[in-house]
Every structure is written in structure tokens, then in C-alpha cells.
Amino acid sequence: xxxxxxxxxxxxxxxxxxxxxxxxxxxxxxxxxxxxxxxxxxxxxxxxxxxxxxxxxxxxxxxxxxxxxxxxxxxxxxxxxxxxxxxxxxxxxxxxxxxxxxxxxxxxxxxxxxxxxxxxxxxxxxxxxxxxxxxxxxxxxxxxxxxxxxxxxxxxxxxxxxxxxxxxxxxxxxxxxxxxxxxxxxxxxxxxxxxxxxxxxxxxxxxxxxxxxxxxxxxxxxxxxxxxxxxxxxxxxxxxxxxxxxxxxxxxxxxxxx
Numbered sequence: 001x002x003x004x005x006x007x008x009x010x011x012x013x014x015x016x017x018x019x020x021x022x023x024x025x026x027x028x029x030x031x032x033x034x035x036x037x038x039x040x041x042x043x044x045x046x047x048x049x050x051x052x053x054x055x056x057x058x059x060x061x062x063x064x065x066x067x068x069x070x071x072x073x074x075x076x077x078x079x080x081x082x083x084x085x086x087x088x089x090x091x092x093x094x095x096x097x098x099x100x101x102x103x104x105x106x107x108x109x110x111x112x113x114x115x116x117x118x119x120x121x122x123x124x125x126x127x128x129x130x131x132x133x134x135x136x137x138x139x140x141x142x143x144x145x146x147x148x149x150x151x152x153x154x155x156x157x158x159x160x161x162x163x164x165x166x167x168x169x170x171x172x173x174x175x176x177x178x179x180x181x182x183x184x185x186x187x188x189x190x191x192x193x194x195x196x197x198x199x200x201x202x203x204x205x206x207x208x209x210x211x212x213x214x215x216x217x218x219x220x221x222x223x224x225x226x227x228x229x230x231x232x233x234x235x236x237x238x239x240x241x242x243x244x245x246x247x248x249x250x251x252x253x254x255x256x257x258x
Contacts, residue, residue, distance in 0.1 A: 042131070046075050048100045054127040057095050057120075071098055073252040074193075077216050078102060080247060081256065082191060089189035090114040090136075091143050091180075091203070091217070092196040096125030102193065103134035110135055113187050117142035117152055117175045118161040144177040145202045151175075162197035164223050181206055190214070198223035205235045215241060216254040 043050045045065050052058045052065075064070040075098070082088070084107040093099045093116035103109035114136050116125065125138055142150060142163065153170040154161045180203040183189075188209070194200055194217035201224040204215070215236060221229040233253070237243060241255035248254050 045070065045097070046101060047104065048097055048128070049131045050097065051127050051131050054131075055124040057124045058127070061095060061097075073249045074098060074195075074216070074218065075101055077244075077247045077252065077254045078105070078193065081214050081216065081244075081254065082106075086111065086191040086214075087187065087189045088112045088191045088193065089183060089187055091192070091194040091199075092116065093121070093125055093138060094195065095121060096128040096138075098193065098195075099125065099136055099138070100128050100132045100134055103129065103136045104132060110137060112136035113183075113189070114138045115141055115143050115178070115183075118154055119175075120154070139178070141176045141178045142199070143180050143183065143196065143203055144199065145180065146177070147179040147182065148177050149174050150177045162199070162223065163202075164198045180204075184209055184212070193217050200224070201228045201232055204232055208236075208239045208241075212257075214254070214256045216247070217252070219251050219253055221251070 041051065041053050043052050043062075043065065045068075050058060050065065052062050061070060078098070078101060082102065082105050084105065086106065088102055088106065088111060090099055090102065090112060093114040096114075099112060099114045103112045106112060112134075114125070116122070116138065117140070119140050122138070122140055129136060129138070142152060144150060144163070150163055151172055152161050152163055152175045153165050153172055155170055184206075188211055190211050191214045192212060194204065194215070196203070198220045200217070200219060208215075219229050219232070233243065236255050240257050242258060244254040244256055
């Protein structure tokens with residue numbers, strides 16, 4: 001009898017848990033559907049005000065934003081590792097959402113130096129930073145091993161660009177390239193965030209000056225290959241950085257000097 005009662009209590013608890021999970025799922029689904037349907041002009045994501053109707057690029061990202069999936073791992077890493085007095089070098093600003101997330105956490109938002117190769121994203125970056133009253137230094141240029149010009153491939157939806165032809169429906173353009181080593185000398189960053197669609201293989205294998213204490217961002221082994229990604233990690237570790245396992249997930253990686 002006691003065993004039957006215990007078994008029934010266990011079944012009731014499991015059923016209650018299922019009902020609670022189902023209710024939570026339906027609530028999230030209803031909230032998501034409402035956001036997609038009403039398409040708010042201003043939406044707050046991880047503390048960043050996003051004028052989603054300002055540009056087509058923000059509209060294309062909105063579903064990921066509503067689901068809470070947009071650059072979540074990277075934001076968590078930045079939240080834990082960034083200091084207010086850091087000088088930040090951002091390689092690949094994209095739509096400026098991460099840029100703004102970083103700038104909000106600095107004692108002076110002008111200590112963020114963000115570089116983006118795609119000129120069509122500048123309007124979006126300006127819209128997001130203006131909506132949040134931050135003033136990072138944004139430069140329309142790619143970052144490479146040496147200064148000059150390089151052919152870049154831009155996705156048709158303008159959300160991604162790379163020095164590598166990834167076989168997508170892309171268009172080509174020649175962009176200005178600034179030398180990474182010169183940036184290290186002139187900006188003297190303490191914190192580097194990177195999302196450069198494969199260019200990390202060419203630019204992050206240099207010796208880092210002692211003031212650089214954190215490197216974090218996204219690796220792209222699907223572009224550069226697993227061997228090149230592994231070589232890059234070994235090169236960073238050889239510069240005295242630790243690989244932060246608890247702050248890394250999937251392709252999002254983090255390194256810090258002790």
C-alpha cells in the first residue's frame with residue numbers, strides 16, 4: 001500500500017512538472033508571437049535599446065532577439081570579464097548591438113574602438129548607439145595582417161561579411177584594411193572582442209602586448225578549418241593567456257591573462 005501511494009505521489013509530481021513546463025512554454029510562445037505580430041519600434045534586449053524599425057538589418061535580426069538567442073554567450077562572457085576602465089578593441093562591429101552592450105559598461109564609452117568592414121551596416125550601428133546615448137569610436141574598415149585594400153564578400157542580406165568566399169549568395173567589394181599590429185600600438189587595448197568571420201586566423205597570431213588582458217569572441221572553424229582554429233588557440237595560449245572553459249561555449253571562446 002505504501003509503495004502504491006509513493007508511486008502515485010511520484011506520478012502526480014511528474015504530471016505537475018509537465019503541466020508547469022507546458023504552461024511556461026505556451027507563455028513564452030504567446031509572448032514571442034505577440035512581439036513578432038506587433039513589431040515594437042523600440043525593444044530592450046539585455047539592457048540595450050534597439051530601434052528595430054530603424055533599418056532592414058535590425059528587422060532581420062528581430063526574431064533571434066525576441067527569442068533571446070542573439071549573441072547570448074558572447075554577452076554573458078563580456079558581462080563577467082569587462083571592467084569599467086578597460087580600453088576595448090572590437091573587431092567586427094556588425095549591427096552595433098554588442099558594441100553598445102560593451103560601451104554601456106565602460107566608464108567612458110569613447111574607450112570602445114569598433115571596426116566594421118561593411119559600409120551598409122554603419123547606419124544601423126549609428127541608430128543603435130544613438131538610441132543608447134553612447135559614443136564609441138566606429139571606423140569603417142576591415143582589420144588584417146597588413147594595411148592596404150582587400151576584396152571582401154558581403155552576404156545579400158548585409159548581415160555578414162568576410163575576406164573568405166563562403167559560397168553564399170554574396171557580392172564583392174574592395175574595402176580598406178588596417179593593420180592589426182598598428183592598432184595594438186595606437187589604441188593600446190586591454191580587452192579585445194572579435195567576430196571577423198575567419199579573419200581571426202590571419203590577425204590573432206601576433207604577439208600581444210602585456211596590457212592586453214582579455215581576448216574573447218567567436219572562432220569560425222567552418223571557414224578556416226579545425227586545424228587552423230587549433231593553431232590559433234595554441235598561439236594565444238603561448239602568449240600567456242589561459243583558456244577560460246567556463247566562459248567559452250561552442251565557437252564562442254574566451255582567454256585571459258592571470
